[in-house]
Amino acid sequence: MTKQNKKTIILGIDPGIATTGWGVIRTEKNDVKLVNYGCIITSSKTAFSERLNLIHKKLKQIIKKHKPTKAAVEELFFAKNVKTALKVGEARGVILLTAIQTNLMIEEFTPLQVKQALCAYGRAEKAQVQKMVKLRLNLKDIPKPDDAADALAVAICCAQTIPVSLRATVRCAKSE
Numbered sequence: 006m007t008k009q010n011k012k013t014i015i016l017g018i019d020p021g022i023a024t025t026g027w028g029v030i031r032t033e034k035n036d037v038k039l040v041n042y043g044c045i046i047t048s049s050k051t052a053f054s055e056r057l058n059l060i061h062k063k064l065k066q067i068i069k070k071h072k073p074t075k076a077a078v079e080e081l082f083f084a085k086n087v088k089t090a091l092k093v094g095e096a097r098g099v100i101l102l103t104a105i106q107t108n109l110m111i112e113e114f115t116p117l118q119v120k121q122a123l124c125a126y127g128r129a130e131k132a133q134v135q136k137m138v139k140l141r142l143n144l145k146d147i148p149k150p151d152d153a154a155d156a157l158a159v160a161i162c163c164a165q166t167i168p169v170s171l172r173a174t175v176r177c178a179k180s181e
Contacts, residue, residue, distance in 0.1 A: 014040065016073035016109070017160025018064075019152050020081070020097040023047060025060055026152030029071045030142070030160045037164055039142045040071055042153040053092070057099045064103045076104040077163030079155065080115045112163045119155075122162035134158050 012033050019026035028042035045063040047056035078100060081093055104111050114122075120129040123137040135147045135154045141161055148154040 013075060013164070014071060014073040015075045015077055015160045015163050016068065016071065016104075017077045017079075017156040017158070017163065018100055019079050019155040019159060020093055020100055021152060022053075022056060022060075022092045022096045023049065024150070024152045025064075025096065025100070026150070026154070026156035027064070027067055028148070028153055028157030028160050029067070029073060030157065030164060032164045037141060037161060039144065039157070042148050042157055044150055044152050057096060060096055061099050061103050064100060065107065068103070068107045068109070073109060075112060075163065076100075076109040077112045077114060077159045078104070079119065079159045080113050082116050112166070114159055114162050114166070118166075119158050119162045122165055123158055131155075137161075 012031070014029060014031050017028045017030070023046070025045040026042075027045065029040040031038045031040050045060055047059050051059070078097065081090060081097060101111060117127040120134055121127040123129070123141070124133050126133075131151070135151070135158075138144075138154050138157045138161065139147045142157065148157055
């Protein structure tokens, strides 16, 4: 944890069109505490544009309620279904725009970075990551559903990563 993260509220987001996972954590010094988590669910019977609007509205409500200063959003990784990837990409665009409109600083992380941050192994299994979320947040059980646990993992990754805005400063200081 960096000095800049003395007291920060981070909203972690696992983008999806059917299910968008979200998790809010609070960092203080070297401690990470769970604030809340859940999922935004949209029905496949609803028009696609309305599903995107629902994600936007629900995310705004979550941001208004928990007042995060930072959004940590997982980047997409798809190898097979292009149609699904495009739809999730559109949902991710709505998520990023909502974060921008609510003045949140945005950090983006690949699944590999999240796994590396939580398990010290970039190819960790989903169950390993979820167990680390449980341990790191000192929870009795692994958060459910999986999308919410994934969002909390993204938030934890963000909490223990040097912000993009400081990386150049750190590099410059090292080279001097």
